[in-house]
Amino acid sequence: SATARNTFVANSLYSNAQDGIHVESPGPSNRFNANRASRSGRYGIFVLTTRSNLFRGNVIHKNFLNDGLKIENSAGCSFSNDVVATNNNGFVIVQSTNIRVEKLSSFSNNGQGLAFWGSVSPGSTLRSNALYNNRGDGVLIQMGARVCDVRGNRSYGNTGGGFILQNAVSNTVVGNIAANNGGDGMKLEGSRGSRFTNNTTASNSGPGLVVIAVTNSLFVKTTAFSNQNHGLLIFLNPVQGCSFISNSAYLNT
Numbered sequence: 001s002a003t004a005r006n007t008f009v010a011n012s013l014y015s016n017a018q019d020g021i022h023v024e025s026p027g028p029s030n031r032f033n034a035n036r037a038s039r040s041g042r043y044g045i046f047v048l049t050t051r052s053n054l055f056r057g058n059v060i061h062k063n064f065l066n067d068g069l070k071i072e073n074s075a076g077c078s079f080s081n082d083v084v085a086t087n088n089n090g091f092v093i094v095q096s097t098n099i100r101v102e103k104l105s106s107f108s109n110n111g112q113g114l115a116f117w118g119s120v121s122p123g124s125t126l127r128s129n130a131l132y133n134n135r136g137d138g139v140l141i142q143m144g145a146r147v148c149d150v151r152g153n154r155s156y157g158n159t160g161g162g163f164i165l166q167n168a169v170s171n172t173v174v175g176n177i178a179a180n181n182g183g184d185g186m187k188l189e190g191s192r193g194s195r196f197t198n199n200t201t202a203s204n205s206g207p208g209l210v211v212i213a214v215t216n217s218l219f220v221k222t223t224a225f226s227n228q229n230h231g232l233l234i235f236l237n238p239v240q241g242c243s244f245i246s247n248s249a250y251l252n253t
Helices: none
Strands: 007-009 012-014 021-024 031-033 036-038 045-048 054-056 059-061 069-072 078-080 083-085 091-094 100-102 105-107 114-117 125-127 130-132 139-142 149-151 154-156 163-166 172-174 177-179 186-189 195-197 200-202 209-212 218-220 223-225 232-235 243-245 248-250
Touching: none
Parallel strands: 007 031, 012 036, 021 045, 031 054, 036 059, 045 069, 054 078, 059 083, 069 091, 078 100, 083 105, 091 114, 100 125, 105 130, 114 139, 125 149, 130 154, 139 163, 149 172, 154 177, 163 186, 172 195, 177 200, 186 209, 195 218, 200 223, 209 232, 218 243, 223 248
Antiparallel strands: none
């Protein structure tokens, strides 16, 4: 029978040639709490082909060669209050469904703070996470990722953009803050059916909100101020069937 209902608490895993923790094909309801994984030759924690496992309060750092935390081909897993720092990418989610990430701190990674990659990601939630001082984007959602709920996150001080969605479908982006990033505050490109509401972009080196080749999407109450280049930048190649309602842009250069 499958491995299930086990608890892994306060383990220290460091300087391993492969992964610090490798979770593959277990049964449901395993818990991973307050573990520390660092200086791994591959991933700090790698979750592969699993479902309904819980991760809370883990610290994954200094995995310089690869991602700190990676989940792939999995479903129904929950991550909360984890810290990923000084890795290659911070947290990467690939071809997975119904993943919940909340109160994550992802900072000082060499690449992305938090990335969704792959066409199978419906029902996933990113909520109340802090993504800062990464050398890539704070949040990157691409390669067909769809039906994600991105809500109440803060992305700031990253070398790249704050929230970048490319070739993503029917995502909801609500109440997020993108500030002091080296690229665009928020960007939606090559996408359809998304909803952006009550987001704030400020003091980014690129435009506050960039919309490129987007169809049938809604943008409501975006506040963009003190960004460079533009407040709202719309590339009509094409942008079709979109609604822009009650947005504010001011003091952009």
